[in-house]
Amino acid sequence: MSNAADADRVSELARQVVTDHDPKAVPIPEFLGACFDAGLSWVHFPEGLGGLGVSRGLQSVADSILQGAGGPVPLALNPMGYGMAAPTVREHAQTDEVKRRLLRPLATTEDIWCQLFSEPGAGSDLAGLATSAVPDGEDWVINGQKVWTSLAHRARWGLLLARTNPDQPKHKGLTYFVLDMHAAGVETRPLRQLTGHAEFNEVYMTDARIPDAYRLGEVGGGWRVAMTTLMNERSALGASGSRRGAGTIADAVSLWASRPDLQTPVLRDRLTQLWLRAEAQRLTSERSRATATVGGPGPEGSIGKLVGAELNQHIYQFCMDFLGPEGILYHSYALREDDREDTDWRGPLQQRFLRSRANTIEGGTSDVMRNILGERVLGLPGDLRADAGMPWKEIPRG
């Protein structure tokens, strides 16, 4: 079928959904459930799994109708679910039955998801992680600690990367699972960050059990599965609004316009440079969407992640420098678990400024992003690796 015919079908289905389930009147899970059943949650997925098997470029056709009628932005409600879990489950779960069972409540946002990758000893070198998974009958028994897990306190499911074979080199001994966050032996604790808030968690797993049916991909094939997740995370993190001037730069431009008394020519040029960088990145995202095929996000998504992270920091640094002494007051360092249900969970400007320090660390540091651009896009040779080919258990750690 031609792309134009597919686009017509997608719009027709989306209009039907908003007619039958007015997003302004029905509860969010009902509306998003109707989207899933109509194949509009992620149009490039197969039919029956929340998709229609058409080009992923057509998602914007569905979203503009669904969200135009007042529907929610699902990625904001279940970011790990929509951004990472859905593509990973779809591609790697063992049976269609498991895929369906996990994907529909994910799509409706009744099941929130989190990602259990990073550990205190494994950040950029994620493949060096130490959490163990040992087979026991039909189950796997999990022991270890994960960190920087956002939404773990609200999550029903976690995407877990664990070591099933410590005798193999690090990338080869990993297996990917879906962990029931309500299972016995799973404990979630808030992790206080430099803003004073706790938007992330630490997750401790002590003899927690996972049925083998909730393994994604092959035993020992976890790294390849994790790449699906990470590529989607980076493109999700880097994706910005398609309207000119939207996103973080809007904060700075609004602030600028609200305070003529603080404006100077030097600051005006600095803000213009930031605005231009944001605009160039917005156009680059548009261009990469325009040329995207049915395939998933590629390493080019790393450009968006890299630029978006550094731009966020520079924009909030600009806001602080613009405000001068007014900027160095704060609202409160009282510990508060972030549930993202406030009117604007990002808090006042100063909190956004402090929070932006994480942007160039989370989801792949900017240093790693530049390695990815250099090696996977430009084809430059990799750096020397001291642990190449070494069994994981012999690699020095600390």
Added chain:
Amino acid sequence: MAEFTFTDEQTQLRSAVRKFCTENFDEQTVRALMESDPPFDAKVWHRLGSELGVLGLSVPEADGGAGGSLVDQAVAVEELGASLACGPVFGTVFLAIPALVAASAGPVRDELLAELVEGRRTAAFAASATTVALTGDRLSGTVEAMVDAGAADHLLVAAEGPDWVGLFAVDATGPGVERTPLATIDLTRPQATVRFDEAPARLVAGPTDAERVISHALHVGSALLAAEQVGAAQHLLDLAVQYAKGRLQFGRPIGSFQAVKHRLADMLVDLEHARSTAYHAVWALTDGSDDPALAASIAQATCSAAFSRVARDTIQVLGGIGFTWEHQAHLYFKRATADAALLGTAEHHRDRVAALVLDTAVAERAPRIATG
């Protein structure tokens, strides 16, 4: 076609221009031409116009052009930029032809346009009316540092009448025209100072449309110059990456060192941003989807900075060889330096963007500021 989507014909056009450049603008030829007088091969220029047909790609067929879009023209210009193709691309393709396309039909305009599109004649363009005055049907005054004027057949010059501004065509070889070639940083893009002393002038655009014609030419010129900057920067990035893969120090390719790799990654990001803004401007001028003045300034502010940065960093990645006369890097570095100044510097265009975006911004939904 939708923004940023190229047709098969445009892909074929790109290959054809690239092949022509490989055959006619290889490095040795460019080096020979840039030190010749005139600094291009008139026969090759004529072939670009007549045989390849890439000088007037967005000129309507009725005016002797290809009847295509500005996207086609930008694709061709990108390839010409990648090889530093010698010839009056700036004066003729970026500015004179777009100005003539925008001007109302008439014998002078039609005749010039047909000659320029075919590559039989060339032109240079001066947009600032402040230094040339019209008396009767003759021009007097001086245009300093006019790009491509030294060898041009026609000079398109904005001039001030008693109470109006017009755009005029002057025969460069005719009476009352004195041209003094200037030494330039960029050898591949010559300039000359032109003195007019009661030179006979023919009207191209009069008081009712000269301003519109000139600003259209400058917008198109900015977008096409941006496409050239993208093409040349891509050539340099490819060159630097290739070198970093093959050059061994400390027993390893230098591209395996993160200091070098990260520099190249940053060059890639700037280049991709430049490409997006250049083609956005081209599309905006094609389908009217954006304010042409804003889109052109976004492109020039971004592409001038990007090409300059890529050129500087290419020399750094190349190390000593990149500082030699023998290596081609300096030719591009000099082109980058000239391109960044010709139609307004990045700073100049940032100031325009600020006027259009920041000075008019309203404070809606400013973020809350904590007050202690």
